[in-house]
Amino acid sequence: MNITTSVPADITPHGSDYEIVSRVVELLTENYRDQPSLDAIAGDLGQSPTQLQKTFTRWAGLSPKAFLQAVTLDHAKRLLRQEEMPLLETSFELGLSGPSRLHDLFVTHEAMSPGEWKSRGGGLTIRYGYHPSPFGVALVMVTDRGLAGLAFNDPGKEKANFEDMAGRWPNAQFVEDSAATASYAARIFNSDQWCADEPLRIVMIGSDFQIRVWEALLKIPMGRAVTYSDIACKIGQPTASRAVGAAVGRNPISFVVPCHRALGKGGALTGYHWGLTRKRAMLGWEAGKA
DNA sequence: GGAATCATGTGAT
DNA sequence: ATCACATGATTCC
Numbered sequence: 001m002n003i004t005t006s007v008p009a010d011i012t013p014h015g016s017d018y019e020i021v022s023r024v025v026e027l028l029t030e031n032y033r034d035q036p037s038l039d040a041i042a043g044d045l046g047q048s049p050t051q052l053q054k055t056f057t058r059w060a061g062l063s064p065k066a067f068l069q070a071v072t073l074d075h076a077k078r079l080l081r082q083e084e085m086p087l088l089e090t091s092f093e094l095g096l097s098g099p100s101r102l103h104d105l106f107v108t109h110e111a112m113s114p115g116e117w118k119s120r121g122g123g124l125t126i127r128y129g130y131h132p133s134p135f136g137v138a139l140v141m142v143t144d145r146g147l148a149g150l151a152f153n154d155p156g157k158e159k160a161n162f163e164d165m166a167g168r169w170p171n172a173q174f175v176e177d178s179a180a181t182a183s184y185a186a187r188i189f190n191s192d193q194w195c196a197d198e199p200l201r202i203v204m205i206g207s208d209f210q211i212r213v214w215e216a217l218l219k220i221p222m223g224r225a226v227t228y229s230d231i232a233c234k235i236g237q238p239t240a241s242r243a244v245g246a247a248v249g250r251n252p253i254s255f256v257v258p259c260h261r262a263l264g265k266g267g268a269l270t271g272y273h274w275g276l277t278r279k280r281a282m283l284g285w286e287a288g289k290a
Numbered sequence: 291g292g293a294a295t296c297a298t299g300t301g302a303t
Numbered sequence: 304a305t306c307a308c309a310t311g312a313t314t315c316c
Binding site: 228229241242243249262264265270271272279 | 307308309310311312
């Protein structure tokens with residue numbers, strides 16, 4: 001099969017594909033040692049093997065088997081080793097003024113001033129909405145300056161999820177307005193629309209250190225990965241790898257700021273705020289697009 | 291080898 | 304001050 005034209009087929013009306021897919025991913029990664037057959041997995045999930053195969057491939061652009069390979073330690077190490085090109089070398093100064101191509105979807109970013117950060121979102125109006133995505137239902141948050149937050153719901157955790165996000169800017173005012181967020185959602189999850197004509201505007205609300213880390217993440221191209229300590233070096237604090245981990249984990253705009261491309265030094269997937277399974281899913285999904 | 295243990299920077303309390 | 308971390312390197316068995 002060839003290029004999956006990331007049409008809405010990827011994005012089912014109720015995001016139910018992801019729920020199936022995520023369970024497949026779980027099963028595969030938990031038991032990859034005994035190489036479970038497609039039939040066995042399908043049996044566990046109460047699906048027909050062919051149906052499952054089809055759903056999965058439509059979603060990822062990869063067969064379950066190829067997917068498993070793509071999130072293997074081996075592959076992750078390869079992603080890391082490709083470190084040759086400028087990658088993070090490209091100076092920050094260059095990226096900071098005016099629109100520039102950071103990330104595969106074109107992104108311009110803007111950081112909140114320290115004062116705005118200290119006010120913890122005071123005086124800020126944040127509009128939010130829920131939209132289907134390849135990784136489950138996405139919670140999208142925007143300000144008039146651009147995209148401020150992106151999170152993913154697990155079924156049943158919606159409330160905790162919202163509070164997690166809203167709690168980051170306790171003094172902001174939140175208004176449900178999915179009309180305002182819909183265009184962002186559509187744009188983000190259709191790789192077709194990752195083009196330069198109208199860059200995606202995001203606004204980073206965070207401490208100085210966090211913003212430096214998130215900027216570094218934006219420079220990781222699709223299908224590549226870096227380690228936490230790489231990032232630490234690039235922001236000029238080689239011993240701060242652990243702090244980097246904490247900052248990465250605090251990134252409010254998951255996926256757009258590709259926090260899923262940060263791996264442990266040995267290539268192992270370490271943690272992910274929205275669940276390790278989802279991190280694997282994202283990496284596999286990208287492998288299918290690349 | 292693999293578990294236990296440190297050194298470590300940041301941000302929240 | 305103190306604590307929890309999406310880390311990483313070192314040191315024991």
